[in-house]
Amino acid sequence: xxxxxxxxxxxxxxxxxxxxxxxxxxxxxxxxxxxxxxxxxxxxxxxxxxxxxxxxxxxxxxxxxxxxxxxxxxxxxxxxxxxxxxxxxxxxxxxxxxxxxxxxxxxxxxxxxxxxxxxxxxxxxxxxxxxxxxxxxxxxxxxxxxxxxxxxxxxxxxxxxxxxxxxxxxxxxxxxxxxxxxxxxxxxxxxxxxxxxxxxxxxxxxxxxxxxxxxxxxxxxxxxxxxxxxxxxxxxxxxxxxxxxxxxxxxxxxxxxxxxxxxxxxxxxxxxxxxxxxxxxxxxxxxxxxxxxxxxxxxxxxxxxxxxxxxxxxxxxxxxxxxxxxxxxxxxxxxxxxxxxxxxxxxxxxxxxxxxxxxxxxxxxxxxxxxxxxxxxxxxxxxxxxxxxxxxxxxxxxxxxxxxxxxxxxxxxxxxxxxxxxxxxxxxxxxxxxxxxxxxxxxxxxxxxxxxxxxxxxxxxxxxxxxxxxxxxxxxxx
Amino acid sequence: xxxxxxxxxxxxxxxxxxxxxxxxxxxxxxxxxxxxxxxxxxxxxxxxxxxxxxxxxxxxxxxxxxxxxxxxxxxxxxxxxxxxxxxxxxxxxxxxxxxxxxxxxxxxxxxxxxxxxxxxxxxxxxxxxxxxxxxxxxxxxxxxxxxxxxxxxxxxxxxxxxxxxxxxxxxxxxxxxxxxxxxxxxxxxxxxxxxxxxxxxxxxxxxxxxxxxxxxxxxxxxxxxxxxxxxxxxxxxxxxxxxxxxxxxxxxxxxxxxxxxxxxxxxxxxxxxxxxxxxxxxxxxxxxxxxxxxxxxxxxxxxxxxxxxxxxxxxxxxxxxxxxxxxxxxxxxxxxxxxxxxxxxxxxxxxxxxxxxxxxxxxxxx
Numbered sequence: 001x002x003x004x005x006x007x008x009x010x011x012x013x014x015x016x017x018x019x020x021x022x023x024x025x026x027x028x029x030x031x032x033x034x035x036x037x038x039x040x041x042x043x044x045x046x047x048x049x050x051x052x053x054x055x056x057x058x059x060x061x062x063x064x065x066x067x068x069x070x071x072x073x074x075x076x077x078x079x080x081x082x083x084x085x086x087x088x089x090x091x092x093x094x095x096x097x098x099x100x101x102x103x104x105x106x107x108x109x110x111x112x113x114x115x116x117x118x119x120x121x122x123x124x125x126x127x128x129x130x131x132x133x134x135x136x137x138x139x140x141x142x143x144x145x146x147x148x149x150x151x152x153x154x155x156x157x158x159x160x161x162x163x164x165x166x167x168x169x170x171x172x173x174x175x176x177x178x179x180x181x182x183x184x185x186x187x188x189x190x191x192x193x194x195x196x197x198x199x200x201x202x203x204x205x206x207x208x209x210x211x212x213x214x215x216x217x218x219x220x221x222x223x224x225x226x227x228x229x230x231x232x233x234x235x236x237x238x239x240x241x242x243x244x245x246x247x248x249x250x251x252x253x254x255x256x257x258x259x260x261x262x263x264x265x266x267x268x269x270x271x272x273x274x275x276x277x278x279x280x281x282x283x284x285x286x287x288x289x290x291x292x293x294x295x296x297x298x299x300x301x302x303x304x305x306x307x308x309x310x311x312x313x314x315x316x317x318x319x320x321x322x323x324x325x326x327x328x329x330x331x332x333x334x335x336x337x338x339x340x341x342x343x344x345x346x347x348x349x350x351x352x353x354x355x356x357x358x359x360x361x362x363x364x365x366x367x368x369x370x371x372x373x374x375x376x377x378x379x380x381x382x383x384x385x386x387x388x389x390x391x392x393x394x395x396x397x398x399x400x401x402x403x404x405x406x407x408x409x410x411x412x413x414x415x416x417x418x419x420x421x422x423x424x425x426x427x428x429x430x431x432x433x434x435x436x437x438x439x440x441x442x443x444x445x446x447x448x449x450x451x452x453x454x455x456x457x458x459x460x461x462x463x464x465x466x467x468x469x470x471x472x473x474x475x476x477x478x
Numbered sequence: 479x480x481x482x483x484x485x486x487x488x489x490x491x492x493x494x495x496x497x498x499x500x501x502x503x504x505x506x507x508x509x510x511x512x513x514x515x516x517x518x519x520x521x522x523x524x525x526x527x528x529x530x531x532x533x534x535x536x537x538x539x540x541x542x543x544x545x546x547x548x549x550x551x552x553x554x555x556x557x558x559x560x561x562x563x564x565x566x567x568x569x570x571x572x573x574x575x576x577x578x579x580x581x582x583x584x585x586x587x588x589x590x591x592x593x594x595x596x597x598x599x600x601x602x603x604x605x606x607x608x609x610x611x612x613x614x615x616x617x618x619x620x621x622x623x624x625x626x627x628x629x630x631x632x633x634x635x636x637x638x639x640x641x642x643x644x645x646x647x648x649x650x651x652x653x654x655x656x657x658x659x660x661x662x663x664x665x666x667x668x669x670x671x672x673x674x675x676x677x678x679x680x681x682x683x684x685x686x687x688x689x690x691x692x693x694x695x696x697x698x699x700x701x702x703x704x705x706x707x708x709x710x711x712x713x714x715x716x717x718x719x720x721x722x723x724x725x726x727x728x729x730x731x732x733x734x735x736x737x738x739x740x741x742x743x744x745x746x747x748x749x750x751x752x753x754x755x756x757x758x759x760x761x762x763x764x765x766x767x768x769x770x771x772x773x774x775x776x777x778x779x780x781x782x783x784x785x786x787x788x789x790x791x792x793x794x795x796x797x798x799x800x801x802x803x804x805x806x807x808x809x810x811x812x813x814x815x816x817x818x819x820x821x822x823x824x825x826x827x828x829x830x831x832x833x834x835x836x837x838x839x840x841x842x843x844x
Contacts (some may be wrong), residue, residue, distance in 0.1 A: 010764050299599050305749030409607050411757060416610045419764045423618055426628035440631040442495065 001084040001333035007101040012059035031063030034101040044093035045113030065103045077110030123226035130266040131227040141244035145226035167197035173239040179301040180467040187238045201241040211430045219430040221250040228262045236468035258390040273452045279387045290407035293377045297323040299410030313370040324407025330378040492692040496627030498705035503634040504766035505709040512589045513678045514717045519729035521671035526718045528671040533710035539682040544699040547689040554690030558838040569781040576777035583770035585816045588809045593733040612799040615768040619775040633762045640758030651741035652722030657707035676821040
């Protein structure tokens with residue numbers, strides 16, 4: 001439907017369309033003619049609108065056609081619109097629209113202004129060494145942070161829109177001379193196919209582009225830091241930024257990415273290697289320690305050293321619960337405390353810690369409901385889990401499954417469950433990239449940045465697993 | 479070479495490295511439960527020589543199969559059978575292989591069940607405990623060769639670490655003089671022991687079925703054969719250490735693995751951390767036990783020309799689970815039947831499959 005040349009007719013039409021909304025209708029003078037200005041107060045920069053648009057227009061005599069005015073306004077993104085739907089989408093998008101009396105075309109002027117959080121260190125990825133900048137909710141700010149780090153025309157950004165109602169801007173970022181085209185095309189296709197009413201965060205996009213939507217393991221990496229996103233893109237990954245979300249997605253995602261920290265590349269390689277091995281051991285302990293302890297108590301007493309066995313026997317005397325039920329109960333309390341401490345306001349958090357750790361833990365042991373070794377095992381497992389915070393969701397669930405299996409079937413059950421898990425993990429692929437690479441399938445050259453890492457100058461090639469167009473990272477010729 | 483590459487089934491493709499790892503990770507772990515005691519029963523001190531000969535024969539058979547497969551254009555065994563004898567004959571032979579593998583997998587399953595229930599568990603577990611293995615086996619069977627290869631990439635480290643710790647703790651207690659004199663028993667015992675080892679020798683059939691599912695690489699025949707011999711070497715070291723520790727009473731030590739390292743001072747001082755090695759080896763064992771069923775499922779799906787392997791997998795594993803439930807109290811009878819009677823049948827079948835490959839025609843370029 002085209003605009004009418006009668007301003008009052010247009011006004012009546014848009015007042016009906018924007019009924020009960022926050023759109024401002026304001027009559028202004030453009031030259032000697034009347035003009036109707038439509039904008040949303042919360043999204044518009046009124047100073048720049050008055051200074052760069054309304055004031056010059058007022059002085060223009062005679063008023064030229066909107067096409068000519070568009071060229072005169074010093075605001076990029078100004079365009080002429082003639083359709084009603086274009087006026088509506090422009091206003092909703094935060095632009096100001098100027099309708100002229102006696103003219104069936106209008107001007108859409110980009111005067112968007114959003115209040116956004118300033119760049120700060122993300123709380124989930126604090127580092128001792130290395131950049132401290134974090135993404136914000138403004139995608140423009142986030143794009144600028146990436147642009148600042150990747151100063152090349154090879155950085156390509158594909159803009160897509162997701163959400164029938166939210167119309168969220170989603171940007172797919174990649175380096176055209178590095179990233180495999182198949183991966184880029186696949187990401188763009190999957191994002192384009194998302195048909196949902198709204199995507200309020202990048203995690204929505206992550207769930208829709210996942211190959212196995214019901215998988216226990218997430219299938220895209222995420223980061224709140226531009227330096228990590230830039231580093232991953234340099235390896236051949238695709239980045240996804242979603243407007244309104246401070247978390248960027250990276251694909252393809254490999255499980256072992258979570259065992260790597262950005263700090264590993266900034267500190268001594270020896271220290272980084274130690275840290276990575278500790279993380280791997282910690283995660284293994286986090287999942288297996290409670291189940292192995294229960295299984296040992298129930299089925300394999302011979303694996304417990306005699307002195308430790310005596311300690312256990314003394315401490316479980318009079319405990320009414322079976323070892324598996326006791327551990328399950330303790331883990332459940334831990335999960336409840338964890339959930340509550342995340343949701344509670346900070347000032348209550350301290351009280352919760354006291355109640356949880358001292359009152360509940362100590363009293364439960366004194367009351368003879370749980371034994372001291374169980375509390376110790378649970379606490380160690382809980383701490384170990386947080387050495388790799390990205391894996392907490394899936395691993396805490398796995399821990400419970402392991403516990404159930406260990407209590408019912410013992411060590412052989414643990415072995416079978418591990419076998420099932422390994423088969424499942426090795427068969428997982430996202431964007432044609434094996435989830436457990438570079439360990440399965442074994443990619444020798446990629447092991448330089450695996451559980452252990454080589455010295456940075458020795459990492460001459462990009463990860464082969466990601467099939468980069470240009471494999472060479474360090475040029476030795478210079 | 480390009481024509482060969484094009485016809486390899488990419489979906490099920492293995493890497494040469496993964497085949498090497500399959501042989502190294504899964505071949506030795508099934509041969510250390512009852513086999514050493516069974517061979518010691520007949521061969522006595524000469525058990526290592528018997529096994530060395532057995533491994534040499536199996537290794538050379540593997541090399542021969544790989545050589546023949548290359549000569550025939552590196553196609554799958556099925557495609558070669560189809561080209562030479564026609565579709566019905568190929569289907570019959572594939573059903574035969576499936577039956578052969580299913581029957582042959584029963585003994586290792588039964589002995590592992592007895593081993594786990596009697597030695598790994600101190601408190602007797604529920605009778606159902608071992609049967610979760612069939613869930614794993616059915617799941618792996620559905621997944622196919624590509625996943626088996628990837629699992630081998632991981633399991634190989636468990637096998638190596640397990641053997642390293644278990645043997646490292648055991649060698650100190652072994653008196654290798656127990657293995658002397660080498661030629662004490664008559665030649666009949668040596669030949670008899672060679673046949674008795676056959677129920678645990680599956681590797682040549684595995685290779686026969688892997689043919690056509692991997693890209694030939696440089697020196698692949700040598701690499702695969704050497705990997706088999708590396709696995710065989712691990713088994714030989716285990717077997718000699720086993721006889722070195724137990725000597726004359728070795729034939730009665732059916733499930734010796736968990737008890738071999740208890741004589742170590744390190745275990746006495748620190749505690750039974752050798753169980754870590756036992757569990758590592760057990761991890762590889764569950765994969766090794768599933769390979770025959772997985773290949774049997776593959777043969778059935780190929781013979782029936784179906785894509786969905788869920789039903790064959792559930793059927794074969796269900797049959798095995800039932801057989802295990804009914805025969806688990808007769809493990810020693812099954813063991814003796816396998817080593818005394820079925821071993822000759824297994825030898826005949828292996829020879830038949832290899833000879834069939836020998837008589838096949840070179841595959842036409844598809």
